[in-house]
Structures are given as structure tokens and as C-alpha cells.
Amino acid sequence: MKKIALWLALSACMTTAALAQHSDKELQQDVQRHRAMAAAHEGAAKCLETKKDEKVCMAELQAACRGLAIGKYCGMKHAH
Template identity: 55%
Template sequence: MKKSLLALMLMGSFATFGIAATTLLDKATQEDIARHRAMATAHENAAKCLESGKSDEVCEKQLQVECKGLAIGKFCGMKHTH
């Protein structure tokens, strides 16, 4: 019984710490996190575009539209070899 209670208390404190850490992030960090998530979504959409059989040019244009204002460069902050 004591072990179960201790486990519940530890889980509660970890959950509280996790919530506190999230709220302690400054606005700039939160905005940076949001940009990274948006870029990741845009890249996932580009991968799905390519999987659907569309050309690289079409998918790159879609990526550029989705990433406008998010990252530096026309490849949404990421470029790789083909």
C-alpha cells in the first residue's frame, strides 16, 4: 500500500513539474516551438505529396507556400541531396 501511495505521489509531482516547465517558457521560446511544429507539418505534407506521385517541383512549390515566413531559404530551413 505504501509503495502504491508513493508511486502516485511521484507521478503527481512529475505531472506538476511538467506543467510548470511548460508555463515557464518565455514567449520567444513558445513561438520557436510553434514554428518548428509548423515546419515539421509542412515537411510531412511534402512527403505525402511525393508519395501521391506528384512531381518534385509541384511538392516543392507546396512546401514553399506552407513555409512562407517560417524559415530561411526556399526549402523551409532544410535542404538535402537527391
């Protein structure tokens, strides 16, 4: 009985993983989106290095990320 339950669980995981795969076009779009988000975050880091106010840097980050990621933190949120 345990083997059957294990087999069912594994096959459900494999089915979910197979459904989650993207086409080549979707994969390339994801890659471009992540690179754009990384560039926006690098810009925010450089902004903060210049000792600008954090609110100014966050506003710039939000503008650079508009349409790229979900939420106002450009797909990334951490504690302060």
C-alpha cells in the same frame, strides 16, 4: 598558464550560452514555428508519396513555409 587559458575559454562559452537563452515567449514561438515547419514537411512527404511531380511538391512546401524559415527549402536542404 594552461589553466588560465582553459578557464577563459570555458567562461566565454558559458557567457555565450547565457546570452543565447530565450524568454518563455520566444521559446514558445520557436516551438510553434518548428511544429509548423514539421507539418509543412509532412505535407511535402505525403505529396511525394502520391507520385506528384517533385516541382509541384516543392512549390507546395514553399507556400506552406512562407514566413516560417529561411531559404526556399523551409529550413532544410538535402542532396539528391
